[in-house]
Amino acid sequence: MINKEIIMMGLVIFIAACAPAWSRQASAAIAPSGSGDVSPESFLTRDPQRLALLRHQDAIRSGRERPGCINLPAVQCIASLGMTMFTDLTFTRSQGQSLLGDDPVAPGARIRPKTIIYVNASVNDKPYLDIFGVTLTTDDSEYRYVDSISIDLRDLAILLEHVKSPDEIRIFRLYRIFYPILTTACPNLSENYLNDFIYNKIIKNYTNYGYFQKICGVNVKYEEKKFIITEDY
Amino acid sequence: MQYRMAVVGLSLALAGCGSPPPPPPFTFPPPPRADAVVSIAPPRQAPTGLQLRDAQTAYGEPEEIKPQDAQLLEVRRHQGLIQSGQETMACMNVPAARCLASLATIARVRMFPRPEQTLFGDTPPDLTGRPGLAASIELDVLTNGSSTHKGPAKGTNYGVSLIVDEGTERNVQSIRITMVDAQVMLFGARTEEEFDRYQIYDLFRLIFARTCPGLDRKKLYEFLYLDVFDSYNVGASASRPTANHVPGGFCGYAVYKEVEVRKIKLNRQERYWAEKHWRPLSEISEYIVVKQLGNK
Numbered sequence: 001m002i003n004k005e006i007i008m009m010g011l012v013i014f015i016a017a018c019a020p021a022w023s024r025q026a027s028a029a030i031a032p033s034g035s036g037d038v039s040p041e042s043f044l045t046r047d048p049q050r051l052a053l054l055r056h057q058d059a060i061r062s063g064r065e066r067p068g069c070i071n072l073p074a075v076q077c078i079a080s081l082g083m084t085m086f087t088d089l090t091f092t093r094s095q096g097q098s099l100l101g102d103d104p105v106a107p108g109a110r111i112r113p114k115t116i117i118y119v120n121a122s123v124n125d126k127p128y129l130d131i132f133g134v135t136l137t138t139d140d141s142e143y144r145y146v147d148s149i150s151i152d153l154r155d156l157a158i159l160l161e162h163v164k165s166p167d168e169i170r171i172f173r174l175y176r177i178f179y180p181i182l183t184t185a186c187p188n189l190s191e192n193y194l195n196d197f198i199y200n201k202i203i204k205n206y207t208n209y210g211y212f213q214k215i216c217g218v219n220v221k222y223e224e225k226k227f228i229i230t231e232d233y
Numbered sequence: 234m235q236y237r238m239a240v241v242g243l244s245l246a247l248a249g250c251g252s253p254p255p256p257p258p259f260t261f262p263p264p265p266r267a268d269a270v271v272s273i274a275p276p277r278q279a280p281t282g283l284q285l286r287d288a289q290t291a292y293g294e295p296e297e298i299k300p301q302d303a304q305l306l307e308v309r310r311h312q313g314l315i316q317s318g319q320e321t322m323a324c325m326n327v328p329a330a331r332c333l334a335s336l337a338t339i340a341r342v343r344m345f346p347r348p349e350q351t352l353f354g355d356t357p358p359d360l361t362g363r364p365g366l367a368a369s370i371e372l373d374v375l376t377n378g379s380s381t382h383k384g385p386a387k388g389t390n391y392g393v394s395l396i397v398d399e400g401t402e403r404n405v406q407s408i409r410i411t412m413v414d415a416q417v418m419l420f421g422a423r424t425e426e427e428f429d430r431y432q433i434y435d436l437f438r439l440i441f442a443r444t445c446p447g448l449d450r451k452k453l454y455e456f457l458y459l460d461v462f463d464s465y466n467v468g469a470s471a472s473r474p475t476a477n478h479v480p481g482g483f484c485g486y487a488v489y490k491e492v493e494v495r496k497i498k499l500n501r502q503e504r505y506w507a508e509k510h511w512r513p514l515s516e517i518s519e520y521i522v523v524k525q526l527g528n529k
Contacts, residue, residue: 052274059273063266071385073274083262110291139387140292145277147387179261184271187264231387 049099053079068184070218070231074100074117074136074144080180081121081134088120088131100144113140123173130156132177148230151177157225166192166199174198181229185217202227277385279377283308283337285352286345295344295352304352308333323442325486325523328402329353329370329395335439336374336393343373353403370395373413376432389431390414407524408440409491420462420490420519428454440523445484456483461490461521482526491520 056079059065067080081087089099096104101114117136124130133152138144153160160172175191182189194215201213202222212219212230219232285298295305311334314320322335336342346354356365372393378386392411397403412419412431419431428434434450441448460483482488495516499507507514 055273060265061262063263064269065273066265066269066271068271071277071387072272076272076274084259110287110289110293112289112291141280143274143277145385145387176259 047099049075049102053099056080057082066184067180069136069146069149069181070184070229071145072184074138074146077136077146077149077180078117078119081119081177084176084179085121085123087134088122090120113144115140115144117144121177123176132156148228149181151227151229153225153227161203163199163203166195169195169198177227182216182218186215189216277387279375279379279386279388280341281338281377282341283333284341284343286343288348292343299346299352302352304330304355308337308352311335312337321442322439324395324408324439325405325441325443326525327405327443329397329405330403332395332405332439333370333372335442336372339380339435339439340377340388341375343375345371345373353397366399368396369409370397374436376435378432380435381429381432389433391436393436407522410436410521410523411518412521422458422462425451425454428457433457441484441486444486448484453483456488461488485526487522487524487526489522491522493518493520 052073053075056065056073056076060067060076060079060083065076067076067083069077069080078087078089097114098104100117102111103114105111115138117138119134119136120131121134122131131154133150133154135150135152136144136146137148137150138146156172160169160174163169170191175194178194179189182194197213197215201215202220205213210221210223212221212232214220214232217232219230221228283295284292285295286292287298295302299305307328307330311320311328311331315322315334315338320331322338324332324335333342344352346352350356350367353370354367356367358364372395374391374393376388376391378388390413392413394409394411395405396407396409398406414431419428419433422428422430434448434453437453438448495518497507497513497515499514504514506512
């Protein structure tokens with residue numbers, strides 16, 4: 001009898017201590033459920049937007065589809081960002097909405113599409129550490145083609161604005177944020193090239209501060225702690 | 234007691250919980266294959282057609298939201314005639330239904346009549362029996378970006394008002410264009426590519442369809458650049474002859490930019506704060522207006 005208790009106790013300690021550590025090892029993953037401890041598969045099993053997201057993730061991982069964001073479906077953009085970042089869609093579906101944030105409607109009623117999709121993202125491989133606020137602005141079609149992306153650096157902005165050389169940008173890992181977005185047009189984009197661009201054309205460009213600069217087929221500008229990326233054609 | 238501790242310690246040691254293995258270091262994913270597609274979803278295209286806003290502010294097919302609307306049927310009839318080639322696309326001095334059908338053929342047109350209104354915004358007769366005919370029809374026009382660009386493109390949103398008369402045909406008297414997306418950018422355009430960027434030609438091609446059938450794209454841009462957009466800076470440039478343009482309108486119509494300046498109402502404290510922080514004290518809206526010559 002005593003032995004059984006002890007074994008159960010050991011089991012409980014084992015689960016409590018080890019289970020979270022295991023699940024957090026998934027780096028650069030999508031967590032539509034919001035918590036690193038809950039598997040996304042247990043939520044939204046029949047949501048067509050989630051199924052589309054899985055299809056895009058699968059296609060991008062297997063190399064059948066190029067990553068990208070601008071003028072592409074929002075789920076493809078989220079899947080692309082998930083290649084290099086930990087992305088979290090909790091905010092869009094905090095009250096029973098679909099993956100991209102559409103409110104639930106009565107059967108037969110018209111869906112009111114949400115055209116602004118809020119994503120929390122981190123390059124630190126752990127949720128809830130140095131989180132960027134990524135906002136996708138889309139059209140209201142079925143596929144939610146992305147018009148622009150805003151990346152809010154939040155607390156890191158003040159540090160980034162005071163760097164003294166392009167090399168110091170490396171610690172912010174901005175390459176991992178921009179890689180999925182810019183790699184559509186520039187497959188060979190290097191980290192040094194991107195850091196030079198951000199340093200010289202964006203942050204230290206006092207004559208054209210807050211104006212759009214062109215790189216890899218998109219327009220990028222920095223204002224109020226945010227990188228704003230729009231189409232350029 | 235010692236026995237118990239030993240068992241607990243053994244179970245912890247077996248589980249290996251003292252130091253969970255660190256996460257693997259991040260590596261960039263392999264590049265896409267050579268035959269990779271840009272997207273497995275269909276490419277973005279600017280849609281065309283007519284959409285109406287319902288009471289829940291969602292857009293849908295007009296027939297679902299306003300079934301058996303006589304004006305909608307008239308628009309559909311004109312769309313059929315245009316598609317079969319029996320009628321040309323036109324917008325000025327033609328029935329409003331024909332102008333709407335023309336716009337819906339080349340762009341996505343959205344309208345937002347209230348539930349009690351007809352498609353054009355007419356309300357039922359008032360208590361004296363007079364019909365509440367709408368003076369203008371408000372449209373939200375999304376131009377087709379692929380008309381000037383090869384790849385996927387968003388198109389440009391314009392607010393278009395058709396000012397109509399009160400006859401049975403509701404002929405379009407004048408047109409007023411608001412730039413929803415492109416306010417500063419289009420007025421500041423200097424090159425042909427910058428004008429192409431906003432597909433303004435698509436709208437003026439319809440507006441001038443009857444008087445200038447094969448409107449030249451470059452000539453239109455020159456006219457807009459030299460005469461219409463310049464008037465804000467140079468004053469009365471409508472009477473100022475330029476190298477490429479003789480004053481007196483374009484294709485038989487007067488085209489000019491209208492600037493509306495409205496003071497923002499502020500109390501003493503708000504005004505002090507706004508001046509201190511260089512906030513705007515007035516709102517400016519700019520329109521392009523197309524009217525008949527000598528109709529002012």
